[in-house]
Amino acid sequence: MINVRRPTFFWSFVVLLAVSLIVNVPTGEAQSVGDAMAREAKTLIGTPYQFGGTNPSQGFDASGLIYYLHQQQGITIPRTVRDQARGGQTISVSNLQPGDVLIFKDSRGNPSISALYMGNRQAIASLPSTNGVRLHSVNTNWAREHFLVAKRYINNPAVQDQSPSREVPAAHDKASNLADNIIRTAEKYLGTPYRYGAKPGSGYFDCSLFTQTVFAENGIQLPRSSRQQSQVGTYVRWGEWEKGDLLFFWTRSTGEGNVGHVAIYAGDGKIIHTWGSPGVTYDRITDRTWRETYMGAKRVIR
Structure with missing residues (x-):
């Protein structure tokens, strides 16, 4: 999201999409x-x-809310407004469905705000002028003039629904x-010192x-890299982790919203995981440092 300070009246309009843009929206059942x-x-x-x-414990910016909501349904989308505007399937306003992403432009014509279309002429967004996540009617001239594009990242509900399937016991075992072997392997390195950019075989x-x-x-x-590792595997919701899952966090050096650490x-x-003076060590995910910087998890064990 573009971090440009704007007057309050600007933000009060930005979440709204004009009714004239969405007349004749189909009334059929929306995708589940x-x-x-x-x-x-x-x-x-x-x-x-x-x-x-990008999560409820942190709070959300506009694109972070959209990113989180898709992640909760097992759908990985770009993180920033600009990239959200580039990805997905472009949808005409006459075909909007709940779950579609509405992109608004700034005064220079650049993607600036993401909102989630809720159906029934409503959208939801997280903006500073409304002190966070709010539901809004979609009916202003400003929204019609600044609306840029609508995107859909839900192409096939049957495919996108990634809820766990029943596995045969042999596969689960x-x-x-x-996973147990991975943890035992990790434990043999407990106490190994940390060094940023360490090379294989260096002892760090x-x-x-x-x-x-x-x-x-x-x-x-x-x-x-941790960022690259965050792009592989299957998304896992908060609290549904299993042994061997990879958990990702932002750091002071990367800034909020950017992966900089993996455990x-x-x-x-x-x-x-490994960090700072402890080197390879155990921590609890509920500790404040890790809870507040948590970004998501991936499962790579099949």
């Missing part, structure tokens, strides 16, 4: 994933605005055994070299 997304969005009303925020780890090494020793190849979930609310 979009409906679920809209229901989830309503539970977040009142969550405070936070630039760079195999994954569980592999940074966070992503640690995870890359541990998983490689168990037959799973991961990219080198391995070890079960019972614990993560094993």
Whole structure:
């Protein structure tokens, strides 16, 4: 999202899409994933605005809210407004459905604000002028003039619905055994010192070299950086982690909304990772530092 300060009256208009843009919207049943997304969005009303925020504990900026809502449905979309405007399927305003993303432009014509279309001439957005997540009517001249594009990232509900399927016991046991092996491998490195940009075999780890090494020793190849690792695997919702899942966090150096740290979930609310003076160590995901910088999780164990 473009972090440009604007007067309050600007933000008060920016969330609204004019009725004249959406007349003759089909009244047929909307896609089930979009409906679920809209229901989830309503539970977040009142969550405070936070630039760079991507989860309820942090608060949200406009694009962070849209990013989070899609992640909750197992759909990975771009993080920033600009990239959200470039991706997805372009939708005409006459075909809007719940779950579609509305993009608004600034005075220079650049993508500036993301909002989620809720159906029934309503949209939801997180903006500083409204102190966070609010539901709005879509009926102003300003919105009609500044509306840029509508995007859909829900193409096929049956495919996009990534709720866990029932696995045969043998497959589950195999994954569980592999996860246990990964944790045992990680534990043998406890106390190994941390060094940013560490090289393989140097006797040091940074966070992503640690995870890359541990998983490689168990037959799973991961990219080198934490950001790259966050792009692989299957999305896991908060609190639904299993042993061996990768958990991602932002750091002071990367800034909020940008992945800068990775850890391995070890079960019972614990993560094993490397950072600073402890080197490879255990921490609890509920500790304030990790809870407040948490961005998401991925599962790479099949």
